Amino acid sequence: MKRFRRHGQESQRDKLKQELFQFNKTVEHGFPHQPSALSYSPTLQLLSIGTRSGAIKLYGAPGVEFMGLHDENAAVTQVHFLPHQVELVTLLDDNSLHMWTLKAHKGLSELLEIGRFTLTGPPGALPSVTRVTAVLAHSSGELLLLGTEGGHVFIVEVPGFRELEERNISLDQVASSVPEDYIGRRNLEHVEALQENPVNPNQIVIGYGRGLMVIWDLEKQCALQHIPATQQLESVWWTEDGGYILSSHSDGSYCRWMVGGEDENEEEEKSDIPYGHFPCKAISKIQFKSFNVLGALVVLVEEELVVIDLQTEGWPVIQTPYLVPLHSSAITCSHHVSAIPLKLWERVTAAGDLQKTHYSKKPWPITGGQNLAPDPPQRDLLLTGHEDGTVRFWDASGVCLYPMYKLSTAGVFHTDADPNDNMNQGTEGEWPPFRKVGCFDPYSDDPRLGVQKIHLCKYSGYLTVAGTAGQILVLELNDEAAEQTVEAKVVDLLQGQEGFRWKGHTRLDVREEPVLFPPGFQPFALVQCQPPAVVTALTLHSEWKLVAFGTSHGFGLYDYQQKNNVLIKCTLNPSDQLAMEGPLSRVKSIKKSLRQSFRRIRRSRVSLRKHHVNNAAKVLQEANARLEAELAEMELAPVQRKIEARSSDDSFTGLVRTLYFADTFLSDSSHNSPSLWAGTNGGCVFAYMLRLPPVENRADEPVTAQQAKEIQLMHRAPVVGIAVLDGHGAPLPEPLEVAHDLARSPDMHGSHHLLVISEEQFKVFTLPKVSAKMKLKLTATDGSRVRRVGVAWFGSSRSEDYGESGLVVLTNQGDLHVVSLPAVKMQVQYPCIRREDVSGIASCVFTKHGQGFYLISPSEFERFSLSARYLVEPRCLVEVPLRSGSSNQHRPHAARRVMEHALLNDESEYFRERDRRDCIITMEQAYHV
Template sequence: MCHGFPQKSNCLSIDSELGLLAIGTKDGRIKIVGSENVEWSGHLKLCSNIKSLQFVPDTGSLMLVSEEPSSATQSIHRVQIENDKLDIQTVSPPPFLKKINSSCVVYRASGKSFFLLGTISGNLYNLNISTLHASDFVVYDDLMGEDGNELETSQRMISYLNYNGLNDLLLVVVNNIYLIVYDISRMTVAYRIKSKYPITTAEFDSSDASMIVIAFENGSYSIYKYTYTDQLTLNPLINDVFLYGKEPTTSIKKASLMINNNQNEEEILIFIGGMPQSTCGDKYTITVKNVTSHVVFDFDSPIVDFEYMIDGSALFVLCEQELVVIDLLDPEWKPFPLPYLYPLHCSPISCSNLISNVRENVYLALCDAGIQQLTQNQMFSLRQWPLMCGYGERPKAADLENRECTILITGHEDGSVIFWKANSVNLKPLLIYRSAKDFEGYSEPNSATSPVEYDEENELPPLRKAGLFETFCDDPRFAIQKLAFDEKTGNLVIGGRGGHVIVYELNSATAKLDPLTVIKVDMIEAVQNHQGNPKGPRSGEAPLPPRKMPMAYAVGIRPSYHCMIQLKPAVPIHALAWNSENDTVAVGIEFGYVVCDLKEKQITFKNSLLPAEDIIEIVNNDGQLSRFKSVKKTIRQSFRRKKRPMAIEAGIPETGEPSSSMIENFRPTEREIVARPKNAVYNVSKGDTPPSSIRMLRFLKHNFGFEKEATLLFVGTSGGRVFIYQIEKSEIIEENCLVIRHIQMAHEAPIVHVEIVNDVLLIISEEQIRSFTIPTLKLTKFKYKMTAVEGSRITKVQTVCLRSAKNRGATEQFLAVLTHRGEIFIFSPWNLKKLVKIQFTKCTDGTAINSASLAKDGALFWLRPGGSEFQRAAISACSNYGLISPFRDRNLV
């Protein structure tokens, strides 16, 4: 199951009768949605590009035309909703159709409906929706009459088709020049006209089909009123209008005239494009205009298509990166908040965390805060979501049994943190918090939806920003690098790219807080005092300035302890750990770590692990280490993922003896097993990862040989070192936070995770899983050498508690390990026996592997390519999270 906005969206259709919306993509995916928890998904077998997609009203059927990109072979599909699934039937067009260029559904409530196909030869064909059998409808000569000889054979394509069932008339555009009104009931041409300008679209109005709106390639449009008794006549109401002046304008891609039945049948003109080239040529706009209002909605991504409800209540705008639904019954034409198809990448996701078994009071507090945030947000319409299919129906009771309170938390590059409802069919935002408000220069998003005043003298369009997707972020230091969430208390900890750490708490009332106290942590102070700093302090990584004025916080989350941590230098946060019992936060960076007591607003202890000369080099490197390293790593991985040449091309000697270059040509899924040289030299300025880099921080509770249970802090580095600290609860000072053990793994691989199971300490590095007895920390016989046996590197680890498929009340604990090749290994935590191996994504899908997040209940989320969708799976049997099937007791066929 996928959540979010489908990448490569290419077409849109609305069924106003059933209250359904369908989207087709360029990679052959189909998604149909209704009200909340009503969703169907399907996929064409050949991953073909869906060129057009149209509902057959009130039948639950979709007619599709697809094209295979490699061969340009076309196919026709009928998609039928059948209870909880989609039935897809596919046929290849007969040879006489040549190539389909346009299509439309001819729906007749009293007669037989069919699918009309326009071809490049100028002929129209009738496709039976039930049998998918094609037959002749109108040939080119009958359609064009005497004007047919004016066009060459290559110019006779049917450019556009539009049908209105009230008068049984069909609009046909031939070669973007000829507009033909065809009477289907009489099977004759009622009107034919040659346009002065190339036509892009021609459509009937949405009410009584007495008007036709024509859009032109030069950016103008015309509206005609027609009468039809024995002969059809067209009377121009508006002819060749350039709404924003006659200077060069962008083409109008599509235009419609909608009659709003709920607002005294007022006419609303909607069109894509038509903007002045000089001022708005680079904008993606859609104009909505009636007698009293005029708004140009400005989007951040190209507009693909738009559709509207037949009663004129809502406008659906499909862009390449998002779906926006505008409430046309709202006086200010506000957008609806999306219950699904949310653009997860509105700001790129920089980190994510999947949390299961959230305490009910914490979960309800998040839900209540989200509802209040939505109702108080003046940017959105509060009216009911317009798609009503399945509205009011409840999931089956069996689907809600053993339902966990699960949330997904995402951190974004603009500093936003979004809580998502992850235990339902639709991934729905619960609460949104913008951490940028805790820094200087932040201003609340403009809640006013009225557009700017229209400048008649300069003819400037009244633009209004629309949609959630944004292309750029003002400052990369806002990006959330790491997240930690306490499912018992609701505390949220964020670590930013600018070296800041803030702890938040849930609050049920509004509050106005003074500026936060900054706990400054100088990680290079000791080195500077020891060797001096001849080249001056680090200047390239200045921290974000905290706000200086009081800030009002709404119900939801707000800074806890009235303080924040700021590291010097302001390097990205690599690891976070939070202990709510001791009010202690641990922060790891590239060359050390620090533990702070937030209740006392003081530094408990800090430790810099990098040699002095390397820290000096980082300090004087103008902040380029982390950025250069990430760019270098991205480029390196991109080249490694390219296909390796054949063995002969690689220059392997014919004798079969290995050449020296063979060692360097490993595939990205292979890893050479060699002994690491001691005291290996690494170059910090070239982006080499220092062994001091903190990979893991974790608080655990165990007696560890003491008289009573103690709080332990585990610190894991990239060099295979593990530090174990005991944190005294009585007085958290440096003297009471001692290193009780220090372990150096012989293979020196980065430490990924630690876990305590039945008085056994499991230390998991990228290459091995080793077990140690507690408290002696002696090696046991149970171990697993992942890289040596499987050829994989461990990236993430989670202890999962899985339910039995037969007895949902029975659970068992396992160790789940994710690797860099898109695999999940399930181990027994008692003896480290491998139980099963699962391939959840391709080994070359770096986005999915890096973003994969596994919850304790076995739920798995990862980002699909493009970053706009989460793929959801489970490593154990689970329910469908309350999926509603509104047509379970209805035969739509």
């Protein structure tokens, strides 16, 4: 009977799990890594970007995003939308062509691959004959023209990818019609460009690498005109009225050619080199537009997308709502804050708006598709710390990761940066005189500025930022600019211990003079650790006005209201010499360790030779006993510790991995008090009882700390997380959360429990006795180690009133686990990140509602969800465009507002001297910004 009852309970629990947990990778935030192709559809108003990894991404109005991935591990070299359709074609560097479509399913569009094709030549033909170098999607929407390396043009019917052999244009056909006096007629080289006549779809221009351009009639299958340019050809453009062809060349020049119909003598050449006869790079793209249709210029460069407003004086940049380069400076850490109060949100937004005055006021010009996703249920912030000492605030509420505000900590310190630097100011003496635009600037003036830890209190507006050189800044949100001096408090974590000498970098020099801080987060307190090692743990309690910090040498507690040190604890052991040498000295320690190991082996061999042969069995027995004793001391787990050594950080047993504030029972079960908990790399947990003066005396009386407990885990695995559970088994609420009526008061009547999460297991202790109650082993079971952990709330997808708290865990295998609280039982497990992706695992950050982010490249976050209720993903629809009459279907779309792959320069006078009706856009790769 019990067996049936237990089976029924298990099936009911499995059903409940399905209502609580569901794993999805939802959307990728940021700028695509290594972009390689760009295309724009004027009818769909969609932008497409291909990457070297084979990804294809489509963007429309904010929130309209699609992604596809080619099965082949090949770079996307070209992307082309089929006119007036929802299909597009991609060309990969393995010479394969792929057809994609936006297919509607249950009211939403999906990007699906519907066909692939590889051009095949005649038997025995060289690969160059069919190596595609240029693609033209014909305005009929039914043909693809493929120019090849061998100089041929193949015509393929789409969407079926059927080659129309009778309509192909061979190199011999073209060469036979070239005038005898053309110097390059014997070797025209590859097809560099294909363009269609905007007013006559039966005519195309074929541009060859050596410079020759041929106007070809598709219906009559003959050449109408030859344009004998002599410079290496880069790009071709046919003007909208069909009267001229523009060509750009490898020497930095461009030419305008009159289209003379069948009379080849009517052609007229006009050549120009925009920047004189100085050596110039090739103009790899040229387009010609009338001023009355110019709207925006989209510039795709290797690390960012820049959109220029061509209708506003000065051509300012338009703020991008997506595709923002997260790695403007390399990301060093992340911090997510859920459910931001409206007041704080508005203040951060206002401070960010003051930083965006140089942007254009024009709306985002790419508006394709419909965003059908519901409004986000709450306001979420993602904070990223960067190598240059900045903290960027991102709106992470929805599909678009939108930049809100940027905080710079460099102004507090003396660095090599020039405070008068302005990336938008031109530099005198530079030629050509390009104006620098964009925000990608990966260079850091001082690596010590790098931000390593961030903690934001969403209720009080206090922010603490910790860096590479042991600096901890406490900041508060101010709506007005303020000039103030930031005084530094030096904390000696070694506490006068002798025999230790720091060999790493020095502390940052603090500015002694007042600094003018703009509206936003402004620093008012600074702590500098000595030795100035990287801050490895940080937490803030804004209700108590305390901040705790830890490094590889110890941890401290700082009262930022009185600006005094409350506690300093050195965790450094005599064996932790590596902690004093810095990261660049570890190789010496490895050599020393190997040397000592070989010496021990030699000594053991010598001692064995001295013994008689008859004692060999006894010696072997003693050696085995010593080995077993050493293994017992190390407490090796059966699987993991045999197949994987500890990471380099594990050698720092005193390194502080986690810090935690809690109001709980430490001395006895009847009196709760504030406390601070610290966990180290050596499996040690320190607990300190804090005495806070009454509120009316808080500014005068000191805060005191007294050590109450010290726990040493038997397996000595690094402690990566600590949490206290109240009498109901629920995690304690955040500081000020109860005061703002956003959480229930914790149960202080039942007994509290301490949850210690190490890399190898989850262990629950009773408080205040700190006796072990239950544990869940991870490493001994499947060989995994905990790398990231967080507490999340999982709401039921069927009932609004039901939900559970759980631990979200990411292991070194890249797997996600959810562990129940307070029973610490494994609930679900999902593979998420490749185990080889060490940086992705290290960058993972969890949210309070079962979501997470991790870096899939230096410039992109992957967003995932473990919650069945709370999901942020693109939900959008792109409708098939209605084609107009035949007289207009081949004409350029009147609303075409975007031109791809071009570069803006600041020589506005150069264009003003030309006819005000026309504008030529050129790109020189040497001056990409």
